[in-house]
Amino acid sequence: MSKATLIDMTKCVGCRSCQVTCKQWNDLPAEKTQLQPGLGLQNPRKLSASTFTVLQSHEVEDAAAPGGLRYLFAKRQCMHCDEPACASACPVTAMHKTAEGPVVYDDAKCIGCRYCMWACPFGVPTAEWDSLAPKIRKCTHCYDRLSQPPPAERNGQALSDEDRKRFAAAHAVPACVKQCPAGALQYGDREELLKEARARMAKAPGKYVDHIYGEKEAGGTGMLYLSPVAFDQLGFPDVGTKSYPAPSKVALGAVPPAVIGVGLALGGAYAVSKRKLEVEKAEGKAHDHHPEFAPLQKKLWTPANLALAALMAFGGISFLARFALGLGGATNLSDTYAWGLWIVFDLVWIAVAAGAFATAGLIYVLQRKDLYSIGRSAVLMGLLSYSFVTVTLLADLGLPWHFYQLGLQAPEHSAMFEVSWCVGLYVTVLLAEFLPVPFERWGLTKAQAIWKKWAPWYVVFALTLFVFLLSRNVAYAAVAAAAFGFLAWAFRTKDGEKPQPILLAIAAVTFSTMHQSSLGSLFLLMPDKLARQWWSPVMPVSFFLSSIAAGVALVILVEMWIAKAWKRELRVAQLAALGKVAFWALLVFEAFRLGDLAVRGQLAGAFAGPKSGLFAAEVVLGGVLPLALLATDKARRSPGLLALGAALACGGVVFNRVNVVMFAMNLKGIAPVFEPQAYAPSVFEWGVSVGLVAATIFLFGLGARLMPVLPKEEAASPR
Numbered sequence: 001m002s003k004a005t006l007i008d009m010t011k012c013v014g015c016r017s018c019q020v021t022c023k024q025w026n027d028l029p030a031e032k033t034q035l036q037p038g039l040g041l042q043n044p045r046k047l048s049a050s051t052f053t054v055l056q057s058h059e060v061e062d063a064a065a066p067g068g069l070r071y072l073f074a075k076r077q078c079m080h081c082d083e084p085a086c087a088s089a090c091p092v093t094a095m096h097k098t099a100e101g102p103v104v105y106d107d108a109k110c111i112g113c114r115y116c117m118w119a120c121p122f123g124v125p126t127a128e129w130d131s132l133a134p135k136i137r138k139c140t141h142c143y144d145r146l147s148q149p150p151p152a153e154r155n156g157q158a159l160s161d162e163d164r165k166r167f168a169a170a171h172a173v174p175a176c177v178k179q180c181p182a183g184a185l186q187y188g189d190r191e192e193l194l195k196e197a198r199a200r201m202a203k204a205p206g207k208y209v210d211h212i213y214g215e216k217e218a219g220g221t222g223m224l225y226l227s228p229v230a231f232d233q234l235g236f237p238d239v240g241t242k243s244y245p246a247p248s249k250v251a252l253g254a255v256p257p258a259v260i261g262v263g264l265a266l267g268g269a270y271a272v273s274k275r276k277l278e279v280e281k282a283e284g285k286a287h288d289h290h291p292e293f294a295p296l297q298k299k300l301w302t303p304a305n306l307a308l309a310a311l312m313a314f315g316g317i318s319f320l321a322r323f324a325l326g327l328g329g330a331t332n333l334s335d336t337y338a339w340g341l342w343i344v345f346d347l348v349w350i351a352v353a354a355g356a357f358a359t360a361g362l363i364y365v366l367q368r369k370d371l372y373s374i375g376r377s378a379v380l381m382g383l384l385s386y387s388f389v390t391v392t393l394l395a396d397l398g399l400p401w402h403f404y405q406l407g408l409q410a411p412e413h414s415a416m417f418e419v420s421w422c423v424g425l426y427v428t429v430l431l432a433e434f435l436p437v438p439f440e441r442w443g444l445t446k447a448q449a450i451w452k453k454w455a456p457w458y459v460v461f462a463l464t465l466f467v468f469l470l471s472r473n474v475a476y477a478a479v480a481a482a483a484f485g486f487l488a489w490a491f492r493t494k495d496g497e498k499p500q501p502i503l504l505a506i507a508a509v510t511f512s513t514m515h516q517s518s519l520g521s522l523f524l525l526m527p528d529k530l531a532r533q534w535w536s537p538v539m540p541v542s543f544f545l546s547s548i549a550a551g552v553a554l555v556i557l558v559e560m561w562i563a564k565a566w567k568r569e570l571r572v573a574q575l576a577a578l579g580k581v582a583f584w585a586l587l588v589f590e591a592f593r594l595g596d597l598a599v600r601g602q603l604a605g606a607f608a609g610p611k612s613g614l615f616a617a618e619v620v621l622g623g624v625l626p627l628a629l630l631a632t633d634k635a636r637r638s639p640g641l642l643a644l645g646a647a648l649a650c651g652g653v654v655f656n657r658v659n660v661v662m663f664a665m666n667l668k669g670i671a672p673v674f675e676p677q678a679y680a681p682s683v684f685e686w687g688v689s690v691g692l693v694a695a696t697i698f699l700f701g702l703g704a705r706l707m708p709v710l711p712k713e714e715a716a717s718p719r
């Protein structure tokens with residue numbers, strides 16, 4: 001039976017013994033504090049890495065009290081939720097709910113992602129910002145005390161069963177409960193304590209409000225409060241009664257079958273497209289476009305590349321500073337803004353890098369051979385972008401050297417776990433997609449033969465592993481292995497055929513579908529913080545759809561930039577074809593998200609009230625306007641209109657991600673005062689981000705000069 005603590009505020013005398021003894025038991029350092037105006041005896045102001053329990057002091061009007069004012073004290077700490085959002089968020093089970101009830105933290109597993117801090121609806125977990133190895137800190141309900149065994153003997157005498165029971169009642173309780181001199185805290189079985197609370201309410205009508213805070217809040221908590229006044233008068237947040245992890249459980253539970261389903265659907269789409277192409281070829285309506293590729297013959301050290309090198313050096317210094325000064329020292333992150341520019345940057349970059357999977361899907365799965373000439377550049381840009389996303393994550397993690405824990409732990413439904421594995425495996429798929437280019441450049445025929453033979457089987461392994469990790473079910477993994485093994489066999493390169501990375505393209509689209517949507521799932525745990533225009537149970541679908549629009553739009557912009565910067569032919573026909581894909585992807589995304597708001601009865605409200613300006617700007621500038629610009633083939637063939645439409649479509653999705661993490665996020669700050677701290681990225685946060693963008697552009701240019709990434713000019717004929 002789950003344990004809990006009943007806190008009866010009518011009994012608390014405000015002595016703060018609980019606060020002091022919590023410090024002593026947990027060996028927490030003192031904080032330099034001073035009494036704060038408006039907070040009465042409360043000191044310090046909020047929970048922190050050095051304070052796990054704060055006694056809040058309130059003066060409430062009460063005609064029966066001397067002077068018409070009554071003092072009330074509320075002990076605030078972790079609520080030990082029955083279904084904790086923090087544990088659901090954690091990708092390595094460092095934060096987890098024990099069978100006995102306490103929600104505990106294991107710093108040996110923690111990677112320092114700080115997702116638990118964002119997810120908690122009560123504003124509880126804090127980080128050791130002053131440390132080079134910042135751990136997360138919060139109350140553990142004294143789990144270490146509860147699990148201590150009774151001594152074997154006392155004064156040379158073995159303990160009787162009765163003695164053991166007395167020991168448990170007297171000692172195996174949280175330190176604060178043990179120390180409370182007024183009997184305001186009681187520890188025991190949750191159900192028993194609820195009965196006790198109801199009995200107290202029944203026995204003294206009018207003494208308590210008819211509400212046990214924690215009985216139903218956030219799905220139920222292990223801290224139960226009785227109060228003589230309404231809880232909102234004492235600053236307790238209204239977090240609703242629904243379990244916070246429920247929507248992400250549903251979304252992440254769908255991942256393993258979705259991987260198999262999407263993979264098989266893509267296999268079917270490829271078989272149909274291939275057949276259609278063969279028929280068209282036989283009828284003379286289509287022919288293979290096989291442009292040749294060649295390294296770019298351009299000088300490397302141009303003024304632009306020198307500037308990029310300087311920005312990269314700035315990025316390198318910032319990256320080193322991050323580790324020399326620690327996360328707290330090098331960034332402006334705080335307990336309120338536990339995520340900042342780097343997470344925005346990762347979300348944005350992953351969305352706009354979706355062009356790599358979209359083009360691989362179009363070229364190889366849907367057999368759009370007319371787009372073949374842009375495939376290599378899209379994959380190189382995707383590979384560089386995703387590689388640098390992982391570098392940014394490395395900088396952002398508080399304890400990156402615990403990264404291996406992602407391979408050892410099995411969280412039940414953590415979107416962060418899904419994204420980490422999915423992005424990691426996708427980077428390997430991107431690398432495998434790109435490898436034929438250096439093989440071709442440097443005549444590595446043996447490596448090419450190995451790639452041709454083993455790349456499809458690597459895909460089978462990677463997708464099966466992913467399904468197993470997400471389901472922890474051998475039967476599911478066996479189905480995945482059989483399904484993808486069948487596709488690898490069915491689409492094998494026959495003798496005399498030119499090898500095509502069909503399985504790699506299927507894996508690229510499948511992995512991307514999963515992690516682009518799971519990035520949306522990250523925010524399902526935050527219905528209390530993200531503004532209603534953005535939070536939705538179908539956010540994962542919105543994130544996936546919008547990434548296709550942004551990714552394809554960015555491919556258009558990159559291709560136009562290549563043509564302009566290197567004075568190459570603008571492949572208008574291919575770009576117009578991509579513009580059409582971007583148009584439809586954007587249309588489906590906007591229709592889906594506005595339709596979702598309409599179905600949930602929130603469409604009218606989305607354009608009124610707080611944050612409506614941001615939402616309207618996103619919809620109009622990033623949706624309606626680019627859709628109008630990209631609507632007709634004539635407009636898409638006009639370079640100016642196409643560039644503007646693509647820039648607005650891409651910018652709209654970028655703005656969406658920035659809104660989701662920053663502007664539309666109503667962060668409350670840490671309990672109990674809930675005063676959000678302001679945030680502006682530090683120079684080092686900018687340095688790492690700008691440096692990595694510069695590195696992507698520079699290395700793309702270098703890759704195009706060294707390897708056959710771009711089509712030979714004469715081969716780039718319009719469709």
Ligand code: SF4
Nearest residue numbers: 078079080081086120
């Ligand atoms: S109050 Fe916050 S930190 Fe404590 S268990 Fe609930 S979600 Fe986790």
Ligand code: SF4
Nearest residue numbers: 090110111113114116
């Ligand atoms: S790994 Fe992340 S979510 Fe888990 S406890 Fe550490 S910081 Fe929190």
